[in-house]
Amino acid sequence: MIIIAGKLYVDAAARDAYLAGCSKVIEHARAARGCLDFALSADPIEPNRINVHERWETDEDLERFRGVGPDPEQTAQIRDAEVSKYRIAGVEAP
Template sequence: MIIIAGHTLVDAADRDANVAAFRGLVTRAREADGCLHFSMTADSVDPGRTNMLEIWRDADALDAWRKRARGPRATKPHHVDVKRYDAADGGPLF
């Protein structure tokens, strides 16, 4: 399992438009083979922060998606902190 998680920072005035610009990408990703979860959301505390989380079945699914993802035109972030994690196991939280 591959997890892509992190956040970006833009001017607070641009954040909601940025999130909306990614709606099509999120929709397409969720329909892609091997996508277990994909979200890009406005942070509930920081008005300039967008949180992102992707979970993919495996590296092949992620690579296939990246070849056709075609991201939208959106405001360039001032800061990006997004990382890839390779998860070997998972289970119920409680």
């Protein structure tokens, strides 16, 4: 399993509009083969932060989805980002 997690920073005044513009991307991702979860959410404390969480079955599934790429206008709005890819060897119940 692959997990993509981290944070994006956009202008605080533009965050809600940015997230609204991501709706189609989120729908597309969740419908993609191998996507187990995909979420972009407003951080409750930092007004310019967007939390990123994705879970994918395989690298191939992730790369197939990434081939679509973000809208250039959305990419231009990102001021900073800290997002990492994690490989998970196993999952246990809490």
